[in-house]
Amino acid sequence: MTGYAGKSIKVDLTKKEVSIFDTPVELCNEYLGGRGIGVRMISDRITYDYNSHDMPLIFATGPLVGTSAPTSGRMSVISRSPLTGTVFDCSVGGKFGTELKKAGFDFIEIVGISDKWVLLEIDNGNVAIKDSPNLYGKNISDVRSILDGRGSYASIGMAGEKQVRYASIVFDGHYCAGRGGLGAVMGAKKLKAIKVKGDGKIPVADPDGLKLARQEIMRLLRASQAVFGEFGLSEFGTAALVDLIHARRMEPTHNFRETMFSDASKYSGYNMKIYYKAKKAGCAGCPVLCKKIGANGEVIPEFETVSHFGALNGCNDLSAIVEANRICNEYGIDTITAASTIACYSEINERFLSPDEMIRLLVNIGMRDEGIGDMLAEGSLRYATLKGHPELSMSVKGLELPAYDPRGAYGMALAYATSNRGGCHLRAYPISHEILRKPVSTDRFSFEGKARMIKIAEDLNAVIDSLTACKFVFFAASLEEYAKAINAVTGENYDVQSLLKIGENIWNLERHLNELNGFTKSHDDLPERFFREGGTSSRNIRIPPIDREKFLKARENYYRIRGYSK
Numbered sequence: 001m002t003g004y005a006g007k008s009i010k011v012d013l014t015k016k017e018v019s020i021f022d023t024p025v026e027l028c029n030e031y032l033g034g035r036g037i038g039v040r041m042i043s044d045r046i047t048y049d050y051n052s053h054d055m056p057l058i059f060a061t062g063p064l065v066g067t068s069a070p071t072s073g074r075m076s077v078i079s080r081s082p083l084t085g086t087v088f089d090c091s092v093g094g095k096f097g098t099e100l101k102k103a104g105f106d107f108i109e110i111v112g113i114s115d116k117w118v119l120l121e122i123d124n125g126n127v128a129i130k131d132s133p134n135l136y137g138k139n140i141s142d143v144r145s146i147l148d149g150r151g152s153y154a155s156i157g158m159a160g161e162k163q164v165r166y167a168s169i170v171f172d173g174h175y176c177a178g179r180g181g182l183g184a185v186m187g188a189k190k191l192k193a194i195k196v197k198g199d200g201k202i203p204v205a206d207p208d209g210l211k212l213a214r215q216e217i218m219r220l221l222r223a224s225q226a227v228f229g230e231f232g233l234s235e236f237g238t239a240a241l242v243d244l245i246h247a248r249r250m251e252p253t254h255n256f257r258e259t260m261f262s263d264a265s266k267y268s269g270y271n272m273k274i275y276y277k278a279k280k281a282g283c284a285g286c287p288v289l290c291k292k293i294g295a296n297g298e299v300i301p302e303f304e305t306v307s308h309f310g311a312l313n314g315c316n317d318l319s320a321i322v323e324a325n326r327i328c329n330e331y332g333i334d335t336i337t338a339a340s341t342i343a344c345y346s347e348i349n350e351r352f353l354s355p356d357e358m359i360r361l362l363v364n365i366g367m368r369d370e371g372i373g374d375m376l377a378e379g380s381l382r383y384a385t386l387k388g389h390p391e392l393s394m395s396v397k398g399l400e401l402p403a404y405d406p407r408g409a410y411g412m413a414l415a416y417a418t419s420n421r422g423g424c425h426l427r428a429y430p431i432s433h434e435i436l437r438k439p440v441s442t443d444r445f446s447f448e449g450k451a452r453m454i455k456i457a458e459d460l461n462a463v464i465d466s467l468t469a470c471k472f473v474f475f476a477a478s479l480e481e482y483a484k485a486i487n488a489v490t491g492e493n494y495d496v497q498s499l500l501k502i503g504e505n506i507w508n509l510e511r512h513l514n515e516l517n518g519f520t521k522s523h524d525d526l527p528e529r530f531f532r533e534g535g536t537s538s539r540n541i542r543i544p545p546i547d548r549e550k551f552l553k554a555r556e557n558y559y560r561i562r563g564y565s566k
């Protein structure tokens, strides 16, 4: 099958051994790549602790990586989450995946624990484990100054070294495998960084077919207001959502006690673009370029980050929000969990924090400073439980909720609850239907039809993460166009239904793996607050509490459609 490099790497850090193996073609047929392959590869070891010798950390590209398919520069990192205990994958951009594939490899499986800090270096066909005393104790910008150059790299900062439970892995200096703490898995293995460089080419079965598929996708992207429109993603990045979510009265504010923050416009995509003179940037192979970099090199935060360091923590100081994002990138910390954990701390201690205090706490967390840093480095649920208030952790399965209040979009409520990796907006991304009205608009305040919608969207996103493409492109294009692209690359004959079946199998495997670790239906639930307290109603928009009976009925409906009995 073309579209794959054909070889993969296994590294045992305990034995300091590297082996090269043939990429398993039958698994590629069944699971495509990225998230699907990664989840399958760790499935026989999923009950091990995240920091055990045998728990694998997988870096997986997909069949489209390194080809001319739009958004073909993404890849996945997979392991068991130190934060949630669930199986966990992160989709990440940058150019690491492209370089890895050009170096001749599809996947890297890392097991074992090194006795000292090491760097894994991949230079075309050569793979070596190297001591890295010069990298140890360094944050991301220092690592960057050492490793920057030709090729790409993935690294942890101090938070990963100290096994903060929501440490991220940072690629090429600022693309993050952010959620779930996979940086702590890397830190537990004493693997500080991976550097990769490749010069090869990715074989494609039908170059003309790929060209046509690309043209179709590009036509749809250019016609899409959400992507290339005046107020779209390409122009303002994901922060284009700030105004929209504000107007819908569904921005989580003060640890989800309210759903409207009057100063939100200060960190809107438009304001940040003007203030920082932001330019477009993005992942390899992407025509959209939704990332934004300021004139002085500031990394402009994503929507979830500005909203959670802003509204969720009651902070209207744009420079403090951008600084909070910088610190998270620097130490390698997930911004959503960090901001939520601080908001939870603030509510439990019954006081609002100043921007300076918020930033100091982030540094405490990144260094796991004794006392408060150490406690908050465990995430909001462990902290709130320690303080006798688990109900104030606004999380599902221990993963903190992002910046879409579920009281303002009931599909999102159901998607948070059923998500296999916990409180995540990207497993189904119903915001596309409920707020952006793409590809089909639905009533955001109704559970009607949501169970089936969420099931299909979960399967679809499992496919997207396994190809490995970018979800944002699916505001415009669909699996129909991507099926043509993958067939042209691999020479196979997938159609929409066969791809969705693969997505369903991946989803069911993830759920099964979570069951092996003790997860049951009781974990498919939302924090109590959403059923007891309403949000901030105004401008003729009422945000009542979610009707629990209706939520439970929709959840039962979802189980029935999925065929889950227990």
Ligand code: SF4
Residues within 6 Å of the ligand: 071, 074, 093, 094, 281, 282, 283, 286, 287, 288, 289, 290, 291, 470, 471, 472, 473
């Ligand atoms: S749309 Fe944004 S996140 Fe997606 S591939 Fe392009 S630059 Fe990366």
